Amino acid sequence: xxxxxxxxxxxxxxxxxxxxxxxxxxxxxxxxxxxxxxxxxxxxxxxxxxxxxxxxxxxxxxxxxxxxxxxxxxxxxxxxxxxxxxxxxxxxxxxxxxxxxxxxxxxxxxx
Amino acid sequence: xxxxxxxxxxxxxxxxxxxxxxxxxxxxxxxxxxxxxxxxxxxxxxxxxxxxxxxxxxxxxxxxxxxxxxxxxxxxxxxxxxxxxxxxxxxxxxxxxxxxxxxxxxxxxxxxxxxx
Numbered sequence: 001x002x003x004x005x006x007x008x009x010x011x012x013x014x015x016x017x018x019x020x021x022x023x024x025x026x027x028x029x030x031x032x033x034x035x036x037x038x039x040x041x042x043x044x045x046x047x048x049x050x051x052x053x054x055x056x057x058x059x060x061x062x063x064x065x066x067x068x069x070x071x072x073x074x075x076x077x078x079x080x081x082x083x084x085x086x087x088x089x090x091x092x093x094x095x096x097x098x099x100x101x102x103x104x105x106x107x108x109x110x111x
Numbered sequence: 112x113x114x115x116x117x118x119x120x121x122x123x124x125x126x127x128x129x130x131x132x133x134x135x136x137x138x139x140x141x142x143x144x145x146x147x148x149x150x151x152x153x154x155x156x157x158x159x160x161x162x163x164x165x166x167x168x169x170x171x172x173x174x175x176x177x178x179x180x181x182x183x184x185x186x187x188x189x190x191x192x193x194x195x196x197x198x199x200x201x202x203x204x205x206x207x208x209x210x211x212x213x214x215x216x217x218x219x220x221x222x223x224x225x226x227x
Binding site for chain 1: 115144146151152153154155156159161167169170201203208209210211212213215216218219220221
């Protein structure tokens, strides 16, 4: 079992929709989680992070972690065409030497 | 501008012909790392370097070498490339490592490699 699992999609929504992106993880020792956004032909860029016990909101984006079910979510409100990208959930190994990524979910927002 | 640069961005080569992908960062970061990204497999770490004196293997180091002679550069070397090394490669850097979520890891733009 991979340590971080993510449905690759693709996911297509109309502009203005609420988007829910999800991951599951297997190791309860993971302490925090990140969401990266990767535009086509670009490197991943950090969108936001949250600790394993909390939620975090940043503008139209909300990251949630449910420790009991080992479930990570990213919600995007009022989605825009500029949100079209691949979204990667990630955590870090216990040594702090590597990021562990989900496979990424490709999102397309149509205007 | 703070950035991680990689060269070349695209490369087509043949099996067995040694190649080097360069990576450079201008943020005075101690930590640097290489990942490869493959469809259906996601991003996987190849090698990392905590500082100029320390480099170590990641999850998929076979067929790769790295060098960290100076803080800003971390080249990835493929001594004898094979078709299964066809992939999208990313260099990344951060101040000290991955132990602190507030410490952003910056990724380069990627190098797309095709080995025939």
